[in-house]
Every structure is written in C-alpha cells, then in structure tokens.
Amino acid sequence: MSELAYDDIKVGDEASLIRTITDADIVSFADLTGDTNPIHLDAEYAAHSMFGERIAHGMLTAGLISAVLGTRLPGTNSIYLGQDLKFVAPVKIGDTVTVTATVTEKRNDKRIIKLRTAASNQRGELVIDGTAVMKKVGL
Template identity: 70%
Template sequence: MKELAYADINIGDSASFAKTITEGDVVNYAGLTGDFNPVHIDAEYAKESMFKERIAHGMLVSGLISAVLGTQLPGANSLYLGQDLKFKAPVKIGDTATATVTVTEKRDDKRIITLKTTVTNQDGVVVIDGSAVIKKVGL
C-alpha cells in the first residue's frame, strides 16, 4: 500500500471499501468481542425482534470505516483520534456494506483531518452516518 502524504490529501477527496457480511463474520465478531446478543446469534430470537431476522453487530459494520481510513484515506501512518457514529438501519447477513470516507476539513498546524463517514447497503440505504478525526503522522 502506498502512503499518501498529508500535503497530497485535499478537501473533497474520497475513498470506499465494500464487503458482503457473512454468517462467519457475525459469529467471529461475537467470539472476539463477547457480544452474543441473541439478535445477532439466535435466529429464533431474532424472528421475534423488530428486525424479524438476525442482524450484524453495528460495530462490526462500522469497522469497515476503519479499514478505509487505515488503508486508503488518509491511509498508513494515521492515528484514529475519534469517531462519531449514528446507526440508521440494520445490516443483515448477506448484505453488502460500503464504507465511504470524504475529507471535509484539514488543520495544517496539527496535521489533523476530519472526514465524513458513511456506510450504505447494496440498495444505497445509509446504515451508518458520522464523522472521523485522524492525525496524519507519516509523510
């Protein structure tokens, strides 16, 4: 992966990453975090929930934002300082989630970048909306 220099990052720059959420993703995330909420793990329980079927963990899906920030924009040698997330709609197993980040502000004296962060599903529905603050420590 090629590192972007701070000077080469501009307001309006954008990058995305898409992933289809699998049964394995949900089970592995539950095992890693200990979050065995039955709406994620138990199909019978989930049928009776407001979602009518199992859904992915919100933080699992929001991790796609981290993937974009850490590998594409601003990319390597960036420190994640903060994230604001608003969960708008569920992501179900089999949905394809696309995380998109867009640079909205740069603070040159501290090399801090603010980005709009959005995750949409395969139908274009916004499932997560928010913003991230990153400090670029590399180039």
C-alpha cells in the first residue's frame, strides 16, 4: 500500500499492477455481483457469441483500476470521486492485464487529482481506457 502525501504526487507520476484473469476470478465476480450473464459463465453460449468464448466482466477488469488507485496512486487516504470508462476490447480467461494510472492534473485548492486509467492485455492491446478523479483527504 502506498501512503503518498498530496504534495508528493506530481503530474506524470504513474503506478500499475499486473494480474492474470482466471476462471475462478470470473465465477467469484459473478457470485459477488449477481451478474450471471452467460457470456461470462457458459462456454457453449459464449462459443456462439461475437467473442467466440467466455469473457471477463468489464467491471471485473475495471475493479483492477480501483485497486491501483486505492492502494498505489494516489493510494490510501483518497476518495474515488468519479470514473469514465471505455471498454475497448474483451478480456478473456488467461489474459494477463496490466492496469496503469497516470496523474494528468492536480487541483490544489480542492486536493483533487485527475488520472488517465488504462488496461492492456499481454499483447499490448488496450482493453479499457478512461479517466479517474480522486480527492486526497489525508496527508
């Protein structure tokens, strides 16, 4: 976990994490959220979809963005104010996803930090692109 002070965070700072998405991740996410859409859980159904196989929930991958923001940059003592996301490509079982957050702007009067958020797979293909707004409440 990162406990960065607001003043120590600079435009251009970046943090990331890497995770390989498993079948168990998808099943657990479906159980937790109740999103049991067969595109995520039923191989036969998914085989006839535009993806040709099961895919991870978009919000499962987006949750990894939350993990970067809450634990690395800006880290603890931050509040998630907003997130814009564009789901660019599917994440499939076995894909290794790299999620990156990059500080693009700071608003010192309100201690607000804007970040570009992105996720890409092991082939370097962008799967999620977005922008997050965080507020540093401590340090």
